[in-house]
Every structure is written in structure tokens, then in C-alpha cells.
Amino acid sequence: MLVAKKKDDRFNGVGERISRIIKIVFGQSKLLQEPVAGFIHFIIFWGFIIFLFAVVEAIIQGFYSPFSFHFLGPLYPLITSVSDIFGVLVILSVLIALLRRFIFKVPRLQLEKASQLDAVVILLLILFIVVSMYGQNATSLAIHGTQENEVKPISAALGNIFFGSSVSSSTAFTVFWWIHIILIFTFLNYLPYSKHLHVLASVPNVYFANLDSIRNSLKPIDLEDEESEFFGAADIEHFSWKQILDGYSCTECGRCDSVCPANTVGKTLSPRNILINIRKRTADKAPLLVQGKIEGEQFEKTLVHDYVEDKVLWQCTTCMSCVQECPVMIEHVDSIVDMRRDLVLSESVFPQNLNNVFKSIETNFTPWAFNQADRANWAEGLGIKTMSEDKNGDILFWVGCAGSFDDRYKKVSQALAKLMQKANIDFRILGTEEKCNGDTARRLGNEYLAQMMMKENIETLNNYGVKKIVTACPHCFHSLKNEYKQFGGNYEVLHHTQLIDEITNDGRIKIKEEQKKEKVTYHDSCYLGRYNEVFESPRESLKKISSFNYVEMPRNKSKGFCCGAGGGRMFLEDEEGGKINIERTKEALDTGTDNIASACPFCMTMLTDGVKHFEKSEEVKVKDVAEIVLENSN
Ligand code: SF4
Numbered sequence: 001m002l003v004a005k006k007k008d009d010r011f012n013g014v015g016e017r018i019s020r021i022i023k024i025v026f027g028q029s030k031l032l033q034e035p036v037a038g039f040i041h042f043i044i045f046w047g048f049i050i051f052l053f054a055v056v057e058a059i060i061q062g063f064y065s066p067f068s069f070h071f072l073g074p075l076y077p078l079i080t081s082v083s084d085i086f087g088v089l090v091i092l093s094v095l096i097a098l099l100r101r102f103i104f105k106v107p108r109l110q111l112e113k114a115s116q117l118d119a120v121v122i123l124l125l126i127l128f129i130v131v132s133m134y135g136q137n138a139t140s141l142a143i144h145g146t147q148e149n150e151v152k153p154i155s156a157a158l159g160n161i162f163f164g165s166s167v168s169s170s171t172a173f174t175v176f177w178w179i180h181i182i183l184i185f186t187f188l189n190y191l192p193y194s195k196h197l198h199v200l201a202s203v204p205n206v207y208f209a210n211l212d213s214i215r216n217s218l219k220p221i222d223l224e225d226e227e228s229e230f231f232g233a234a235d236i237e238h239f240s241w242k243q244i245l246d247g248y249s250c251t252e253c254g255r256c257d258s259v260c261p262a263n264t265v266g267k268t269l270s271p272r273n274i275l276i277n278i279r280k281r282t283a284d285k286a287p288l289l290v291q292g293k294i295e296g297e298q299f300e301k302t303l304v305h306d307y308v309e310d311k312v313l314w315q316c317t318t319c320m321s322c323v324q325e326c327p328v329m330i331e332h333v334d335s336i337v338d339m340r341r342d343l344v345l346s347e348s349v350f351p352q353n354l355n356n357v358f359k360s361i362e363t364n365f366t367p368w369a370f371n372q373a374d375r376a377n378w379a380e381g382l383g384i385k386t387m388s389e390d391k392n393g394d395i396l397f398w399v400g401c402a403g404s405f406d407d408r409y410k411k412v413s414q415a416l417a418k419l420m421q422k423a424n425i426d427f428r429i430l431g432t433e434e435k436c437n438g439d440t441a442r443r444l445g446n447e448y449l450a451q452m453m454m455k456e457n458i459e460t461l462n463n464y465g466v467k468k469i470v471t472a473c474p475h476c477f478h479s480l481k482n483e484y485k486q487f488g489g490n491y492e493v494l495h496h497t498q499l500i501d502e503i504t505n506d507g508r509i510k511i512k513e514e515q516k517k518e519k520v521t522y523h524d525s526c527y528l529g530r531y532n533e534v535f536e537s538p539r540e541s542l543k544k545i546s547s548f549n550y551v552e553m554p555r556n557k558s559k560g561f562c563c564g565a566g567g568g569r570m571f572l573e574d575e576e577g578g579k580i581n582i583e584r585t586k587e588a589l590d591t592g593t594d595n596i597a598s599a600c601p602f603c604m605t606m607l608t609d610g611v612k613h614f615e616k617s618e619e620v621k622v623k624d625v626a627e628i629v630l631e632n633s634n
């Protein structure tokens with residue numbers, strides 16, 4: 001029986017995939033973002049590659065002792081000298097790795113007992129493999145002297161110190177050779193049963209990683225597939241081969257946990273544990289599936305519920321920090337949403353208040369219980385034309401549900417409309433023809449409802465021949481720009497901060513000249529920043545405001561910390577742990593800012609609540625970039 005049934009074609013873009021291998025695997029680019037841990041891993045990784053020559057040489061010498069790679073000519077002294085010097089670096093790196101794990105107790109390296117033991121076994125094996133290599137080399141040099149083209153300065157020095165006048169070097173060489181070879185074979189045999197299987201699995205995992213991973217778009221489900229008994233993933237056979245490979249590639253390094261907002265504030269969600277549990281479940285069930293078994297103890301369990309608790313799936317904000325940090329390009333969010341899809345579409349087991357959210361989207365076309373007839377009320381008196389009145393505008397302003405109904409965000413819609421009018425941009429709105437973009441339903445696992453919204457919106461947009469869209473909501477922005485394509489909606493989509501940057505750059509909007517009075521900091525929305533790499537436009541606009549001093553929060557741009565509302569979390573209660581928005585607001589307030597600028601309706605709500613929590617509403621204002629620019633323009 002097929003273990004991973006979900007189709008996933010990852011065989012395109014060979015050139016780009018190879019260049020990723022060079023950068024991420026051989027250049028260790030993702031690991032080096034964390035300098036100390038990255039450097040340690042870089043040395044151990046390259047040490048292994050360089051030692052390969054010495055290991056192969058040593059194995060062949062076991063059968064034919066005079067063998068050496070000296071016939072490689074000028075390459076041989078290079079290989080022998082580099083591997084001899086690298087040995088010291090590897091020993092130091094292993095010792096530092098042990099110190100970090102057991103003495104400095106780096107939080108992300110504190111694993112459960114079995115994993116900790118696994119890590120120690122591997123680190124000690126590496127250490128003793130290198131030490132025995134030195135022992136073998138030093139005794140060999142003491143017996144035979146330096147061979148043709150051989151350059152081993154450290155081994156030679158060790159040979160002189162320890163074995164120079166020893167008559168028993170020959171025995172010592174034999175002992176070291178055997179220890180070295182036994183350790184290497186122990187290591188190779190242990191590898192497939194340990195988390196260090198990632199050494200093998202991570203290379204193909206990086207190669208087959210989503211080419212579009214940073215702008216991560218959820219993959220659609222074919223809801224019309226009549227043969228499909230399952231929507232989403234309840235168990236490993238509902239995953240794709242890549243999702244299973246993700247499980248085997250996880251190094252348990254904990255980088256994902258260390259940046260996960262839910263984990264940071266004390267919720268149970270651990271992206272690392274989700275991957276470990278996918279691997280455990282695969283190890284428990286896949287052999288039975290391969291044997292064609294369909295019943296027994298393992299078949300009474302499922303990955304969802306028995307290995308991955310429901311509650312952790314609902315704690316994810318889909319912020320994409322884990323995906324971005326993972327050094328081996330694991331795609332956690334796809335698997336989390338697939339499991340949510342199972343809970344919603346196949347099992348109908350989900351937090352109760354989502355019933356209202358789904359029902360509202362279906363009947364009111366918005367997650368809140370507002371009346372669709374009121375969708376364009378925010379625009380009254382502003383002289384804005386709808387597409388049905390005149391479809392010949394240059395750009396469509398996609399307002400979004402919050403921009404249409406939320407009292408606070410309606411002000412942002414009005415500010416953006418006024419800015420566009422000042423800049424003489426001929427824009428239109430859809431008015432009551434606009435419906436929820438589908439993002440909330442999609443991230444919450446309700447692919448059926450999401451596709452319904454997306455397809456209905458696409459029909460409206462395509463009927464009007466819309467080509468260019470601007471929106472003040474990063475969730476609408478991401479969906480319209482990247483996910484509507486999956487259903488035939490192809491548009492040029494701008495986030496309002498990009499348009500504002502453009503019109504303040506080209507002089508269509510002029511900023512007042514004023515003395516610097518206040519500080520402003522900017523909070524990156526995950527769906528704008530990490531998902532779509534729009535980092536500079538909002539910052540540039542804010543830096544143009546002469547009355548503001550711009551200050552940056554420690555976690556910014558691609559490392560920006562989520563507000564806590566993405567992935568449908570806006571509509572879910574915090575039942576466990578702390579609040580993500582409080583953690584983020586504290587970081588903003590710690591900069592001593594007078595203004596927190598945001599560019600997303602969800603972020604604005606979360607940060608406003610955060611400022612209220614700290615009783616700072618009088619001193620610190622939360623505003624959208626559009627409002628700030630409008631207030632400071634001539
Ligand atoms: S997407 Fe964000 S919230 Fe979800 S598991 Fe990853 S880091 Fe945590």
C-alpha cells in the first residue's frame with residue numbers, strides 16, 4: 001500500500017534547486033544566521049566531507065597497507081593538511097557543542113532524555129573518531145615517517161611528542177586503526193536509527209523544498225475529486241512524500257521552537273515536536289502499511305489526536321517563522337493546515353466559536369456578523385465610485401472585511417482613500433460585491449468555504465476585467481496576489497504601503513516639514529513581511545515623516561514577531577499560556593516609542609489591545625501607516 005498518497009510534484013526548477021543545495025547545504029547559509037551554532041555546524045559538516053578521503057584511505061589500508069591517495073599529486077598535500085588541521089577545529093566544535101547543551105543549557109537544545117542521549121552519543125562518536133584519527137596518523141608517521149606528498153603537521157607533532165622514541169608504535173598504530181574503523185562503522189550503523197538521519201535526509205529535503213516557500217501559498221485540495229475519502233491529513237498516508245521526508249529531516253535543533261510565538265509565550269505548540277511526531281508515527285505505521293496490513297493496535301490510532309494534540313494545531317498563527325528559520329527547509333505550516341483541514345472537513349471537530357465564524361463567512365461574506373449591505377458604508381460622503389457605477393478606474397481598492405466593517409479600520413480605509421484622491425489616483429471599489437477574501441477560512445482548515453469565497457470573488461473581478469488591485473490588508477494582499485492564481489485570478493496586487501511609498505517618492509503626496517517631536521516604531525505583519533518580503537516600503541514612508549524619529553524593535557523584518565492574530569487566531573480564544581500580542585507590545589513599548597505603526601487590521605487590533613493592557617493608551621498611539629502619512633502630508 002502506498003504510504004504517502006497526496007501528490008506533490010517537486011521536480012521542476014532543477015537549476016534553482018541545485019543552487020539552493022550549494023548555498024544552504026554546502027554554504028550552510030541558514031545555519032550561519034546564528035553565528036556561534038552556525039560556525040560549529042559548519043566546521044563539523046565540512047570536517048566530515050574532508051575526512052571522507054582519510055576514512056576511505058584508512059579502510060583500504062586495512063586490506064592493503066601501503067595504499068594512499070598520494071597519486072592525486074598536488075591535491076594530496078592539500079587534502080592531508082586541511083583534514084589534519086580541520087581535526088582540531090572539529091574537536092573544539094564538538095566540545096563547544098557539548099558545553100552549549102549541558103553547561104550553558106541553551107534553551108532550544110534542552111530536549112527530552114532520549115533525544116539528549118542521542119545527541120551525546122553522536123557528538124562523542126565524532127569526537128573519538130577524530131581523536132583516533134590523530135592517534136592513527138601520529139603512530140603511522142612515527143613508524144614510517146612522512147610519505148610522498150603527505151602534509152600532516154598536527155599529527156606529526158603529536159607523533160613526535162607521544163611516540164617519537166617508542167618501540168611500540170606499530171602496536172599503537174594497529175590499536176588506533178581498529179578503534180578508528182570500529183567507531184566509523186558504529187557511527188554509520190547508528191545514524192539511520194538516530195535523529196542524525198537528517199545528515200542523509202536533509203540534503204534531498206533542501207533540494208525538494210517548495211521553490212516558493214517564503215511566499216508560502218497553501219496548496220489547494222481538489223474538492224471535486226469523487227474518489228477522495230479524506231480531505232486534509234488525519235494520518236501519514238494522507239500526507240505527501242515530502243511531508244514524510246520533512247519528518248525524517250528534522251535535526252531537532254529547536255530553531256523553530258525558539259522563534260515560534262505560541263511556544264515563546266508558553267503554549268504547548270512546538271513545531272519541532274510536530275515534526276518529531278510525524279517521524280514517530282511514520283516509523284510506527286508505515287512498515288505495517290507497506291506490508292499491506294490494515295488492522296491492529298496501530299490502526300486504532302491516528303497522527304491527529306494520538307500523536308499531535310488538536311489544541312496545538314489551533315495554537316498556530318501560521319506566522320511562518322518556523323519555516324523561515326528551519327535550516328533544512330521543513331514546511332511546518334502546510335502540515336499543520338492539512339491536519340486542521342482534516343479536523344474541519346473530515347471530522348467536524350474544531351473549537352466551537354469557529355462555527356459562528358464559518359457561518360458568518362458563508363452567509364454574510366465576512367467572518368464577523370455584519371450585514372453585507374453595509375459593506376461600503378465607510379465610503380459615504382467620500383465620492384468614491386464603485387465598479388458597477390463605472391469600471392474604468394486605474395486601480396481597484398480592495399477594502400477587505402476589517403476595512404469595511406471594523407470601526408477602527410474603517411478610518412484606515414478612509415485615510416487611504418483620501419491619500420489616493422490627493423494623489424489623483426483614479427480608483428474604484430467593489431462595494432457590496434466584495435466578499436471575504438477566504439484567507440481566514442483557508443488557514444482555519446475550511447478549504448471548502450475558502451474556495452467558495454475565492455471563486456466568487458474571482459468571478460466578480462474577472463467580469464470587470466480587473467488588472468490592478470491595492471489593499472490595506474496583508475491577508476487580502478497575500479491571497480489575491482499569490483493564491484487567487486490557483487483558481488484563475490491573476491492580478492497585479494499592491495499593498496497600500498507600497499503605493500504610499502510610491503506616491504510619497506514621486507511627489508504626488510508631499511510631506512510637511514516639521515521639527516522632530518516623537519518616536520515611531522513599525523511592527524511587521526507576517527503576511528506582508530515574511531510571506532511577501534515587503535519590509536522597506538512601510539519603513540521608508542515612516543522615515544519620510546520629518547516630525548518622527550524612527551526606532552526599530554529588536555525582532556524586525558524577516559525576524560519580526562507575530563501579533564498573534566494570523567491563521568484565524570483572530571477568532572480564537574487564548575486558552576493556554578500567555579498572549580502573543582502582549583509579548584509583542586512589550587517589545588514595542590520597550591523602545592520608548594510614542595507611536596506604533598502597523599499596516600494590517602489584525603495587527604492593529606492586537607497591538608491596540610496590548611497597549612491597553614499596559615495602560616499606555618494615553619501615551620502611545622497605534623496607527624496605520626496610511627493615517628500617519630495622511631496626517632503629515634500637505
Ligand atoms: S507558523 Fe508560527 S505559530 Fe505556527 S508553528 Fe510556525 S512559528 Fe509557531
Ligand code: SF4
Nearest residue numbers: 250251253254256326
Ligand atoms: S523543524 Fe527545522 S528548525 Fe525545527 S527542530 Fe527540526 S530542523 Fe530544527
